[in-house]
Amino acid sequence: QVQLVESGGGLVQAGGSLRLSCAASGRTFSLYKMAWFRQAPGKEREFVARIIWSGGNTDYADSVKGRFTISRDRAENTVYLQMNSLKPEDTAVYFCAAAKIPIGYDYWGQGTQVTVSS
Numbered sequence: 001q002v003q004l005v006e007s008g009g010g011l012v013q014a015g016g017s018l019r020l021s022c023a024a025s026g027r028t029f030s031l032y033k034m035a036w037f038r039q040a041p042g043k044e045r046e047f048v049a050r051i052i053w054s055g056g057n058t059d060y061a062d063s064v065k066g067r068f069t070i071s072r073d074r075a076e077n078t079v080y081l082q083m084n085s086l087k088p089e090d091t092a093v094y095f096c097a098a099a100k101i102p103i104g105y106d107y108w109g110q111g112t113q114v115t116v117s118s
Helices: none
Strands: 002-007 010-013 018-026 033-039 046-052 058-060 068-073 078-083 092-099 112-117
Touching: 002 092, 018 033, 018 092, 018 112, 033 068, 033 078, 046 068, 046 078, 058 068
Parallel strands: 010 112
Antiparallel strands: 002 018, 018 078, 033 046, 033 092, 046 058, 068 078, 092 112
C-alpha cells in the first residue's frame, strides 16, 4: 500500500501563488506516476497535472498550462504542484494520486482546499 498526504492549501488572492506538497509513504519503491486532480463544488473531479516518477515527464490540463508546474523529489518521495497566477476558477479541493501501472490511479490522498478570492 501507498499512503499519500497533501499539504499547502489555503486562501490566496487572484494572481497569487501557492505550492502544494504530497508526501508518499509505504511501498513506494515501484511507483510509476503521481498526479494532481481537483474537484470544485458541484463538479466532477478533473485532472490537473501528472509526472512520471522515473523519467520526470510531465503533462498538464489545458486550463493550467503555463501557470502550474508539477515536480518531484524522488529522495523524499514527494511531489509538488507550484501554482502561479491563480484564478478564482482554480478554487477546489486538490487531491494527490499515485499509481504503479500506466493506466489509472490506485492511491489517493485526502485532499487539500485551495480557495482563490477575486
